Amino acid sequence: MFTSAELAVQGALDAGARYADARVVVSLSESINVQNQNLDRVDRSEHVGVGVRALIGSSWGFAATPDLSASAVRSAGARAAGIAGASRLVPGPPVEFADVPVTQATWETPFTEDPFSVALSEKVDMLVEVTATMQAVAGVEIATGSLAFWDTNTWFASSQGHRIHQHLVESGGGFDATAIGEHETQRRSYPQSFGQFETGGYETVRAWEYQANARRIAEEAVALLHAPEMDERETALVLEGSQLALQIHESVGHAIELDRILGWEAAFAGTSHLELSELGTHRYGSELMNITADATLPGALGTFGFDDEGTPAASVDIVRDGIWVGVLSGRDSAAIAGLTPGGMVRADGYNRLPMVRMTNVGLQPGSGTLEEIIAETDDGVYMSTNRSWSIDDRRLNFQFGCEIAWEIENGELTRMLKNPTYTGITPQFWGTLDRLAGRSEWVHWGTPNCGKGQPIQVAHTGHSASPARFSNVRVGVKG
Amino acid sequence: MTDPRHLVDTVLEIVGARADAEAVADVGTSALTRFANSFIHQNVSEDVAEVTLRVAVEGRVSSATTTATTPDGLAAFVGDTIDIATHRPPDAEWPGFGGRTDYPDVDHWDAATAHAHPTARAEAVRAFVAAGDGTAAAGYCRTEAHDVAYGNTLGRSAAGRYTTAIVDGIHQTPTSAGSGHGAGRALGAIDAASVGALAAARARDSVAAYDVKPGEYEVVLSPECVATIAVFLDAYGFNAKVAQDGMSFVEPGEQQFDGSIDIWDDASDPEALFVASDTEGTPKRRVDLVRGGETVSLVHDRRTAHRDGVESTGHATAAGDVSGPLGTNVFVGGGDASVEEMIASIDRGIYVATFNYCRVLDPKSLVVTGLTRNGTFMIENGSITGAVTTMRFTQSFIGALAPGRVRGIGSDGRFADSEFGPTMVHAPSMQLASWNFTGGAEG
Structure with missing residues (x-):
């Protein structure tokens, strides 16, 4: 496959590009969906093709084709150069390209059980049984379970001499129960909303013990129909780990993307409340807040060996003791900002342009346990599992809804509450982080549905988190 | 360019009598020119050639999609899809495939958009940007052209084509932004300058x-x-x-x-x-x-x-x-x-x-x-x-x-x-x- 990538690069160079790179990608995915013990869908997709980038002057072009014949691949390279030429009609400032090691390497996700080799019947049977267990709880109307797997091989070549083969394996899934009232629905999910996804094989699915948790989840969904609504007030908020992971994703992960900070996403994904001039001095949160972007974490969903520009995976400090110190960047964006490229440029398949994406943007753990945090809280609420999320284009004003909450009174969980929400402003919210559980409850939560870019791209990102407490948060916002 | 009807016929022929089946082929181009800070920073184009197959073997149903449309690729694709179906339980609510039917005469197609050159999109971007008079512009111009074919083993057959064009973006001052939007079948019918002018006016009025x-x-x-x-x-x-x-x-x-x-x-x-x-x-x-x-x-x-x-x-x-x-x-x-x-x-x-x-x-x-x-x-x-x-x-x-x-x-x-x-x-x-x-x- 390197030959095809090299032909694409050569096609671009021959057409006048001063730099070119190409990725031949063979990606296989499988998804399985069960609802109420019926297998609704089993789907496999295979996407094979080459995508090539060409740089002429200060302008980029990108072309992709599923046709891997020599003529088509070379033509794609030439087309990328032609598109770069058209870009020069509305040119920008000179493009610098930060140096990275020119590497010839291979890298593979460590895994035990190839998820595509596990019998389909085993995977389906497991989901059918889980939904049966949930349906056995009176009041559950909809019980769904799903699994998804990805196997992606990429051969990357650049005009600078990169030759990298990478094989990523990702697995995950989850289930949920929905109870329906007269004018409302209540849902509970496990391991988290949209499921939990990791790099690795089917062993990652087994580890979550779906069946052992199915009945509890179903009972909680039904109980929520009869639970009281949360009152609107300011109070201490304890977040379960997966909800905190999404909080990190939305209010930190996107805000620190250098392309957003530079304005490249202004019209769609948005910009950022952060300004480069404040890097190293801006207080993002309390001193308990230490965020890293670490693409080397074993098992986390945003882990790989090299990004789609050939930059080696790295761990980068983003927030240290509450101070903003790092960004997510690629070779061109880092050069503009005068920073070292972080190896965070990835594409959603051969036919998409690599762009700055999160890797594993996680909150380093503190100490103690969730149980201890609750015991130390006189008055507050504990919220778990995301139900809705909304944040403005600068990643400043957010409102999250969770599936379930409990009041905390005098150090104990008391009443279950339904339709919990909380809202806040990013730096103010993170500034109230006053308690953070330790490594024993630190989980590499995976987000499989991060949308960004035009045409839209969906990235798989990781967010390590343990439960945490925030003070004086506005909760219970209603429509 | 591959004829999507040929892809559908080929896939159904490979399926043969092994299963009931339907196939959808989508062949075309998708191109998008993106700009920010008033210059083109991302400019992409892709050839699209994709086949989706759904097979039913005695009510056992599976679906799959591939871009590997070579003869060998399609043969493996069909074999794998049927194999998956045979290894799953029956779908209790499988409605079956539809039989022959008639279709309305619809052709939402614009030839100029289908063959739009990258310079046509760049020109639209330039017009949007120029409407700003000092404001910073960001957005995109997209053109797409698709030939789509459907066929199944009950004889249902359909084919159609469509184009879409979009000019969409914002103008920004240091403290404000405004948007403008244009979309339809034909790039030539979108006045990118007007779209940009509305965005710029909204931005200026929001200062x-x-x-x-x-x-x-x-x-x-x-x-x-x-x-x-x-x-x-x-x-x-x-x-x-x-x-x-x-x-x-x-x-x-x-x-x-x-x-x-x-x-x-x-x-x-x-x-x-x-x-x-x-x-x-x-x-x-x-x-x-x-x-x-x-x-x-x-x-x-x-x-x-x-x-x-x-x-x-x-x-x-x-x-x-x-x-x-x-x-x-x-x-x-x-x-x-x-x-x-x-x-x-x-x-x-x-x-x-x-x-x-x-x-x-x-x-x-x-x-x-x-x-x-x-x-x-x-x-x-x-x-x-x-x-x-x-x-x-x-x-x-x-x-x-x-x-x-x-x-x-x-x-x-x-x-x-x-x-x-x-x-x-x-x-x-x-x-x-x-x-x-x-x-x-x-x-």
Whole structure:
């Protein structure tokens, strides 16, 4: 496959590009969906093709084709150069390209059980049984379970001499129960909303013990129909780990993307409340807040060996003791900002342009346990599992809804509450982080549905988190 | 370029007598020129050649998609798909494939757009940027051309083609932004300079934006905002699977909306986009969703139709087994008011250019939270008196259009950039009695 990538690069160079790179990608995915013990869908997709980038002057072009014949691949390279030429009609400032090691390497996700080799019947049977267990709880109307797997091989070549083969394996899934009232629905999910996804094989699915948790989840969904609504007030908020992971994703992960900070996403994904001039001095949160972007974490969903520009995976400090110190960047964006490229440029398949994406943007753990945090809280609420999320284009004003909450009174969980929400402003919210559980409850939560870019791209990102407490948060916002 | 009909025929031939099967082939090009800080920074084009196959072996069903369309690739693809089907349990609700049928004469195609050169998109970008007069521009110009074919082993066969073109973006000052939007079948029909000029005007008019107190305000919503309301009603309400799951607000025959509200889905409308059949080869039928404020009906695919004992309306989607059918040619009926007339009738209210990041808090009541973006203006005593900063809202989209709540509908219907994109909904501006703003961007 390197030959095809090299032909694409050569096609671009021959057409006048001063730099070119190409990725031949063979990606296989499988998804399985069960609802109420019926297998609704089993789907496999295979996407094979080459995508090539060409740089002429200060302008980029990108072309992709599923046709891997020599003529088509070379033509794609030439087309990328032609598109770069058209870009020069509305040119920008000179493009610098930060140096990275020119590497010839291979890298593979460590895994035990190839998820595509596990019998389909085993995977389906497991989901059918889980939904049966949930349906056995009176009041559950909809019980769904799903699994998804990805196997992606990429051969990357650049005009600078990169030759990298990478094989990523990702697995995950989850289930949920929905109870329906007269004018409302209540849902509970496990391991988290949209499921939990990791790099690795089917062993990652087994580890979550779906069946052992199915009945509890179903009972909680039904109980929520009869639970009281949360009152609107300011109070201490304890977040379960997966909800905190999404909080990190939305209010930190996107805000620190250098392309957003530079304005490249202004019209769609948005910009950022952060300004480069404040890097190293801006207080993002309390001193308990230490965020890293670490693409080397074993098992986390945003882990790989090299990004789609050939930059080696790295761990980068983003927030240290509450101070903003790092960004997510690629070779061109880092050069503009005068920073070292972080190896965070990835594409959603051969036919998409690599762009700055999160890797594993996680909150380093503190100490103690969730149980201890609750015991130390006189008055507050504990919220778990995301139900809705909304944040403005600068990643400043957010409102999250969770599936379930409990009041905390005098150090104990008391009443279950339904339709919990909380809202806040990013730096103010993170500034109230006053308690953070330790490594024993630190989980590499995976987000499989991060949308960004035009045409839209969906990235798989990781967010390590343990439960945490925030003070004086506005909760219970209603429509 | 590969003929999609040939791909479909080849795949079905490989399937042979081993299974019942349907195949959809999509062949074409998709190109997008993106700009930010007033220059083109991303510029992409891809050849599309993709086949989706669904097979049924004695009620055991599987589906698969591939871009590997070489003879060897297709042979392996078909073999794997059949193998997966034979190893799964029967689908208790499998409705089977559809038989031969007729299709409306629809050809939403523009040859110039289909063959648009990168320079044509760059020229549109240049016109959008130039309209700004010193403001910074960001956005995109997209052209797509698709030939789509469908075939199944019962003899159903359909083919169609379509083009789409979009010019969409913002102009920015250091403290504000405004948006402009254009979409349709033909790039040549979009005046990129006008789209850019509207964005620039909104940006300039928003420079001195101020915070306003949260609360209920009468509003005038742009076509973009109305399109987002409509697409949420579409996906979370008129989707028959959602209704069958008991999650929809829809109550056919009930006056759930103001009498001025008409919403329908019609792929054969001269202004519509996309092809005349769905992913199951069913002709897309015009469906009245709301007529005179009364909820009329749902959209169906073959599975939901089978459950309800009705005919599919032709609204199957690629992942419809999980997410259900969806209207993709949604029209919101227009009125006779101008935006200026609607604003003139308001003592104190807010004009909103676009919604952003809308998320459903409860699907059954369709309570949604989201934010305003790229142009939000205060209305006082019948006039725009200034710009306001980003505001968060939490609002039932059904309640917003409830009987007596719609005070005006614009005559400015067009394809509008909804939360699901700019090609699904054709909508006008609308004046609503109240909208619940719950906070500002800064707290």
